[in-house]
Amino acid sequence: MxxxxxxxxxxxxxxxxxxxxxxxxxxxxxxxxxxxxxxxxxxxxxxxxxxxxxxxxxxxxxxxxxxxxxxxxxxxxxxxxxRPAPGVVTGIVTVGLLESTAELLAEPLVRAVARDHPGIELRLMTAYSGHLQQWLDDGDLDLSLLYNLDSTPSLNARPLVREHLWVVAPAAAGLRADRPVPFAEAAAHPLVMPASGHALRALIDAAAGRAGAELDVAVQTNSMRVQKQLVLAGHGWTVLPGVGIAEDVAAGTLSAAPLSEPDVWRSIVLATPRSGRTPPAVQVVARELVQRIRTEVTGGRWLSARLQETDATEQ
Incomplete structure (x- = not known):
């Protein structure tokens, strides 16, 4: 062979x-x-x-x-x-981005790596957290954003961001960032939901249990883009992280408000394999990704997000 x-x-x-x-x-x-x-x-x-x-x-x-x-x-x-040139970090790095974060992070990450580390070839993969975790465990990714994950025997998980989940509706509903919507009120509407088994769906189902609310699920999908399209078309409301709807809300195509009673949060982590050596190129890209996240959060472009990472340069 x-x-x-x-x-x-x-x-x-x-x-x-x-x-x-x-x-x-x-x-x-x-x-x-x-x-x-x-x-x-x-x-x-x-x-x-x-x-x-x-x-x-x-x-x-x-x-x-x-x-x-x-x-x-x-x-x-x-x-x-x-085959590196002296003082130049080279290599191929495959990064997993949560679908909800890709629009905010992908281009700035590519731009920063291309500018400061032209010897690194980036490969970006986007998916839901469960798929990304499987690819990371299988060795198909070098590092990935995941959510609501603690360190495991195979993965290190560094907390980066804690963010609120929002209820999302057509613009005509008039939802506002300064007026949180009780979960029971959101659940009174037909809902466009992530498919069962998806980690975001598990968060929503758990919140429904705490609120004592029964969900009226109009349709399920495994695509955030489809969720938003169906809401825009009037098939129901949905629940999404703020990072996935910021541009839609700013453009006035959708309206949204933080969920309350109970508040629903997700925690985003940077996950890396525990086994084997970490190549210098992977370390560099990890630092760049963390820096991009810090920049977006502190710049106010990541709705209702709070930084959890204290040292963006540690590895």
Missing amino acids: DVRQLKALVTVAEVGSVTRAAELLHLVQPAVTRQIRTLEQELGVPLFERTRQGMRPTEAGAIMVDRARRALNELERARAEV
């Missing part, structure tokens, strides 16, 4: 065609076919099946593709780390 075989395996799986994979790898088609067959003979199992839609990995093939992709990524990262 060698790197060429792994590249062939991953490329065929991604494009679904030996012919197209050969073009991308700058090889002739028989060479790619031979690499796949040699790998199958070594493993003793078929890795692909031919369908009308193209080459599709078998169950064993899917496992190998996943592992091969990670191995190739690690080799790429190692090459980037061991």
Whole structure:
């Protein structure tokens, strides 16, 4: 098993065609076919099946593709780390951003890293907290923002921000930041909710229990963008963190107010793996991300957020 075989395996799986994979790898088609067959003979199992839609990995093939992709990524990262210019931090860093924070943080983070550390290649992944935590545990992320997480045996969690959850409605509802809405009042409306199993949904359900309120769930979705679209279209109210609605409220497309009775908060942490060494590039990006968060909170662009981090430079 060698790197060429792994590249062939991953490329065929991604494009679904030996012919197209050969073009991308700058090889002739028989060479790619031979690499796949040699790998199958070594493993003793078929890795692909031919369908009308193209080459599709078998169950064993899917496992190998996943592992091969990670191995190739690690080799790429190692090459980037061991070829630095004197005094320059280099490397590939994959960062997880909560979907609700991406609009506020992604571009400033990319700009700061490109300006101050041009030898670092950033890769940004956005998702909900549960998915990001799984990717971090699997080794697909170097660091990630998560919420309502304490340190675990596999992850270090550094508290950064505590933020209020808001009830969000169409602009005509006239909700205001200076007039908190009791949870029971919000629950009297049909609600567009995060899907069951989502960490934000767990926070909302727990608050409903404390308020003694029964939720009228009109629709569930796993997309914050869809939540806001459905509210705008009049399908109900919703509950979101302030960072996810600041621009909508400022533009007047939605109205929002902090939840009260009870107040509902989430805590955002910076999570990093406990195992293995932390490359200098990852340390640099972690510091830049924390600094971006501090800048946004102190600048008032992160609604109802309070900093919890006392030392933005510690690692």
